[in-house]
Amino acid sequence: xxxxxxxxxxxxxxxxxxxxxxxxxxxxxxxxxxxxxxxxxxxxxxxxxxxxxxxxxxxxxxxxxxxxxxxxxxxxxxxxxxxxxxxxxxxxxxxxxxxxxxxxxxxxxxxxxxxxxxxxxxxxxxxxxxxxxxxxxxxxxxxxxxxxxxxxxxxxxxxxxxxxxxxxxxxxxxxxxxxxxxxxxxxxxxxxxxxxxxxxxxxxxxxxxxxxxxxxxxxxxxxxxxxxxxxxxxxxxxxxxxxxxxxxxxxxxxxxxxxxxxxxxxxxxxxxxxxxxxxxxxxxxxxxxxxxxxxxxxxxxxxxxxxxxxxxxxxxxxxxxxxxxxxxxxxxxxxxxxxxxxxxxxxxxxxxxxxxxxxxxxxxxxxxxxxxxxxxxxxxxxxxxxxxxxxxxxxxxxxxxxxxxxxxxxxxxxxxxxxxxxxxxxxxxxxxxxxxxxxxxxxxxxxxxxxxxxxxxxxxxxxxxxxxxxxxxxxxxxxxxxxxxxxxxxxxxxxxxxxxxxxxxxxxxxxxxxxxxxxxxxxxxxxxxxxxxxxxxxxxxxxxxxxxxxxxxxx
Amino acid sequence: xxxxxxxxxxxxxxxxxxxxxxxxxxxxxxxxxxxxxxxxxxxxxxxxxxxxxxxxxxxxxxxxxxxxxxxxxxxxxxxxxxxxxxxxxxx
Numbered sequence: 001x002x003x004x005x006x007x008x009x010x011x012x013x014x015x016x017x018x019x020x021x022x023x024x025x026x027x028x029x030x031x032x033x034x035x036x037x038x039x040x041x042x043x044x045x046x047x048x049x050x051x052x053x054x055x056x057x058x059x060x061x062x063x064x065x066x067x068x069x070x071x072x073x074x075x076x077x078x079x080x081x082x083x084x085x086x087x088x089x090x091x092x093x094x095x096x097x098x099x100x101x102x103x104x105x106x107x108x109x110x111x112x113x114x115x116x117x118x119x120x121x122x123x124x125x126x127x128x129x130x131x132x133x134x135x136x137x138x139x140x141x142x143x144x145x146x147x148x149x150x151x152x153x154x155x156x157x158x159x160x161x162x163x164x165x166x167x168x169x170x171x172x173x174x175x176x177x178x179x180x181x182x183x184x185x186x187x188x189x190x191x192x193x194x195x196x197x198x199x200x201x202x203x204x205x206x207x208x209x210x211x212x213x214x215x216x217x218x219x220x221x222x223x224x225x226x227x228x229x230x231x232x233x234x235x236x237x238x239x240x241x242x243x244x245x246x247x248x249x250x251x252x253x254x255x256x257x258x259x260x261x262x263x264x265x266x267x268x269x270x271x272x273x274x275x276x277x278x279x280x281x282x283x284x285x286x287x288x289x290x291x292x293x294x295x296x297x298x299x300x301x302x303x304x305x306x307x308x309x310x311x312x313x314x315x316x317x318x319x320x321x322x323x324x325x326x327x328x329x330x331x332x333x334x335x336x337x338x339x340x341x342x343x344x345x346x347x348x349x350x351x352x353x354x355x356x357x358x359x360x361x362x363x364x365x366x367x368x369x370x371x372x373x374x375x376x377x378x379x380x381x382x383x384x385x386x387x388x389x390x391x392x393x394x395x396x397x398x399x400x401x402x403x404x405x406x407x408x409x410x411x412x413x414x415x416x417x418x419x420x421x422x423x424x425x426x427x428x429x430x431x432x433x434x435x436x437x438x439x440x441x442x443x444x445x446x447x448x449x450x451x452x453x454x455x456x457x458x459x460x461x462x463x464x465x466x467x468x469x470x471x472x473x474x475x476x477x478x479x480x481x482x483x484x485x486x487x488x489x490x491x492x493x494x495x496x497x498x499x500x501x502x503x504x505x506x507x508x509x510x511x512x513x514x515x516x517x518x519x520x521x522x523x524x525x526x527x528x529x530x531x532x533x534x535x536x537x538x539x540x541x542x543x544x545x546x547x548x549x550x551x552x553x554x555x
Numbered sequence: 556x557x558x559x560x561x562x563x564x565x566x567x568x569x570x571x572x573x574x575x576x577x578x579x580x581x582x583x584x585x586x587x588x589x590x591x592x593x594x595x596x597x598x599x600x601x602x603x604x605x606x607x608x609x610x611x612x613x614x615x616x617x618x619x620x621x622x623x624x625x626x627x628x629x630x631x632x633x634x635x636x637x638x639x640x641x642x643x644x645x646x
Contacts, residue, residue, distance in 0.1 A: 124629035301623035
């Protein structure tokens with residue numbers, strides 16, 4: 001077989017049934033090998049769309065996502081998706097074609113140094129010089145993408161390597177998997193248990209590392225056993241069982257008041273698979289100022305990176321959480337947190353007839369089918385989704401957290417639908433973000449993917465505009481999008497039906513119509529451009545200094 | 556009197572795979588994580604199976620931040636930090 005055929009063989013060897021990409025000159029041998037192969041290729045309409053679809057596929061399923069691109073512009077178009085996957089720890093293998101080695105380094109047509117370009121936004125990037133190394137390199141790429149802290153890996157394959165003859169040698173996998181071992185952490189575990197017993201106001205700060213460690217059952221057992229209140233990051237939404245009364249929601253810049261106040265008051269912060277991101281901590285020096293810290297992570301570089309830990313453990317949360325659990329008497333603290341939650345609940349009593357996005361999203365959350373996957377883009381709607389929708393798994397909430405990439409949502413929703421065809425895939429996007437990868441409507445059309453699209457349209461780059469209003473003296477530089485296209489007509493051009501609404505009394509019937517339609521559907525929701533996201537922790541402030549007293553209808 | 560944190564010099568000995576990309580990554584990470592390059596020497600191992608690199612950096616940040624990031628690199632096989640500091644560079 002050829003190197004290209006070997007690539008496809010190795011994809012099947014790794015259980016890859018679906019890949020996303022776009023063909024071009026330097027990757028034509030691999031596309032030829034894909035032709036009539038058992039690997040289903042989803043043609044996206046931009047390589048970035050292919051990259052984000054691979055991420056959506058991976059995040060919704062837990063499997064490694066695979067994307068393909070040709071050399072030069074094809075590969076450079078993947079870079080943003082790779083950076084997104086790196087920041088959010090998503091296992092992705094990107095395979096790029098490269099010009100033949102005979103012309104490598106000559107500034108050949110569509111030649112660019114993809115290896116060099118990609119190194120800072122992957123776990124590692126490989127360039128395959130010899131077809132004899134191809135199988136080992138691809139196997140290493142899949143292993144690396146999934147191991148430890150997951151992330152993207154790129155394999156750049158010159159065209160001559162794709163065309164070279166090679167034999168396939170099956171990999172004899174060792175199926176025995178060693179059980180996670182935390183015996184080497186006995187001292188730290190004992191110290192952590194002591195801190196838990198001494199604490200009066202402990203708080204679990206839960207990040208995306210918990211579900212990536214497949215440790216959600218252990219997490220919820222730990223929370224139940226300890227009676228500890230909890231908060232989550234954006235990536236960990238859906239980690240805590242809905243029935244847990246001491247879950248206070250998301251913390252950070254647009255977190256709940258209850259979460260932010262309680263975290264500032266805690267005397268023991270138990271950080272589980274999270275990384276003290278600046279959107280979480282606000283002013284780091286003022287974050288949880290009285291708290292001792294227990295920090296557990298799989299990535300040694302996250303320990304003590306931003307906040308010194310009193311007890312640090314580098315290991316598997318699935319093994320560590322059960323042995324750490326120790327019950328304490330936190331009844332006064334529990335009552336306090338419950339009171340905070342009660343006192344600072346969301347308000348949906350928005351006056352007037354215009355649609356209030358938080359209420360619409362609450363209604364969407366209540367009406368969507370069980371186990372729906374919600375992808376979103378970046379901006380105000382993204383924060384409203386995190387605040388007002390409820391999820392029963394982090395795999396049901398796909399949001400570009402670390403990189404904050406506008407244009408993420410539509411292709412991610414496509415990838416989610418392909419990875420979980422039995423579940424409903426919902427995209428909540430904004431009018432700015434939607435246009436960033438709008439060409440992927442063609443992918444929906446081509447494959448008749450029943451993705452439900454909700455465009456929250458304020459004719460503005462809303463989050464930037466909000467900051468301009470609050471922190472730049474109302475100088476609205478380049479955030480007016482009032483020349484947006486007619487989104488319903490735009491969808492119709494891709495054979496996607498749609499409907500536009502602007503009044504509260506239209507919402508329920510519109511949502512019902514969208515979900516009852518058997519195919520893809522676009523619901524265009526006009527909202528007031530003055531609506532803002534609250535609460536907000538201003539830059540440089542501590543998390544308890546939230547701006548909450550400017551409800552938009554009182555401005 | 557400056558309130559700036561004191562900068563320190565640190566020296567790392569790093570064994571990497573024999574790949575040019577290993578050097579690229581070392582330098583990228585050093586720059587990106589806020590460490591100033593103060594010296595770089597490298598030589599291939601006698602059997603050409605790897606590179607032995609001596610990297611000197613200056614920063615007011617804890618050296619552990621760099622060590623932890625470098626240790627994650629695919630091509631880094633071993634890393635040793637020499638604790639001998641050149642001392643404070645700024646008052």
